Amino acid sequence: MDKADSQEWKPRKLTVDETVTPVMTPSYKVPVNVKQQLVATASAGHMPGAALYKLKEELQNFENKGVIANVDRPTPWVSRMVVARKKSGELRICIVPKH
Secondary structure, three states: HHHHHHOOOOOOOOOOOOOOOOOOOOOOOOEEEEOOOOEEEEEOOOOHHHHHHHHHHHHHHHHOOOOOOOOOOOOOOOOOEEEOOOOOOEEEEEEEEEO
């Protein structure tokens, strides 16, 4: 989380409709493009080693701040995580709670 993000971050209340059936989003393939040219497809969630190390570090940072919690048991709700690199080189971590 860069300085600008940490200054803008405020706790939010997530409202969950208890009548909705929990879902686990399925795996899927995503295109990998370089300069508008398709070069490969990769399974969602696959990351190069260097980026994976940075992602683990950032997730640990979020856990230490209480933004997320480590879950050590099965959970009915699982959302896709999308990771992008900001212009600053930092990671932007988002979830896609749509299914």
